[in-house]
Amino acid sequence: FITEDFRASVQEVLDRALQGEETANFEFPLITKNDQQRVEVLLNATSRRDVEGRVIGVVGIGQDITARIAQEQEYVRLIDTANAPIFGVDSEGKVTVWNKCAADVTGYQSDDTMGHHLVSEFITEDFRASVQEVLDNALKGKETANFQFPLITKHGARVEVLLNATSRRDVEGKVVGMVGIGQDITARIAQEQEYIRLIDTANAPIFGVDTEGKVTVWNRCAADVTGYTADDTMGHHLVSEFITEDFRASVQEVLDRALQGKETANFEFPLITKDGRSRVELLLNATSRR
Numbered sequence: 001f002i003t004e005d006f007r008a009s010v011q012e013v014l015d016r017a018l019q020g021e022e023t024a025n026f027e028f029p030l031i032t033k034n035d036q037q038r039v040e041v042l043l044n045a046t047s048r049r050d051v052e053g054r055v056i057g058v059v060g061i062g063q064d065i066t067a068r069i070a071q072e073q074e075y076v077r078l079i080d081t082a083n084a085p086i087f088g089v090d091s092e093g094k095v096t097v098w099n100k101c102a103a104d105v106t107g108y109q110s111d112d113t114m115g116h117h118l119v120s121e122f123i124t125e126d127f128r129a130s131v132q133e134v135l136d137n138a139l140k141g142k143e144t145a146n147f148q149f150p151l152i153t154k155h156g157a158r159v160e161v162l163l164n165a166t167s168r169r170d171v172e173g174k175v176v177g178m179v180g181i182g183q184d185i186t187a188r189i190a191q192e193q194e195y196i197r198l199i200d201t202a203n204a205p206i207f208g209v210d211t212e213g214k215v216t217v218w219n220r221c222a223a224d225v226t227g228y229t230a231d232d233t234m235g236h237h238l239v240s241e242f243i244t245e246d247f248r249a250s251v252q253e254v255l256d257r258a259l260q261g262k263e264t265a266n267f268e269f270p271l272i273t274k275d276g277r278s279r280v281e282l283l284l285n286a287t288s289r290r
Helices: 004-018 066-081 100-106 118-122 125-139 186-201 220-226 238-242 245-259
Strands: 023-031 038-049 055-064 086-090 095-098 144-152 158-169 175-184 207-209 215-218 264-272 279-286
Touching (some): 004 023, 004 055, 038 066, 086 100, 100 144, 100 158, 125 144, 125 158, 125 175, 158 186, 238 245, 245 264, 245 279
Antiparallel strands (some): 023 038, 038 055, 086 095, 086 175, 144 158, 207 215, 264 279
């Protein structure tokens, strides 16, 4: 009744039970009588004893897990063919999942990573502590979203990853590891850095504020025109600290409109230079930052 490839292992389970040693959660297949279908069984095997306590046989309590295994195999297939890098680790931080996209992004095949410690072998030293913290949180049942960290490819290139980390649980709900779904944001970061470079080297004063009106962008030309460096302005309130009192209300209105998605073109207002000696007249185009 047992397929040939499992006869030895099933016999071992029975022999152990006949020696008084129980076996829990042993997985093996049975082939059905009529249609020769394969049924996956999860078995608990225990000794059967007579009234005097002597072992006289084995009792096995099984569970049909065929559907569950099929579902798990589909889950594995979906992970492996996903167009995002997905990896997982066990409770010791060793790699248990490494899909095709992760291999494509990093150059490391699953054979290179499976069973290896993710943090100590594949994470740059300056990010090991923070990545380990994310893994530890997942192992405690705490998810992490949008965590950014670098991976070094097999050929030495740096890949920036945005990670969502979630706990991986067994059938009883016990946390047994972590699964991370990543996004390769290397190109996006390069684009953002180019955007920052273009702003900083533009031959026009460019500045930006956040939703609270505090300066977040102050390029070189703005520094040259006003005398205020980026260090003087970043994090400070633009209107209350750098705009003349008679224009504060109108400039604040322009900023408020931009924060509501309404652009303003050719708005004229003055800035006073750092030394207080000069008044600089600016023509402003204000647009929302998203």
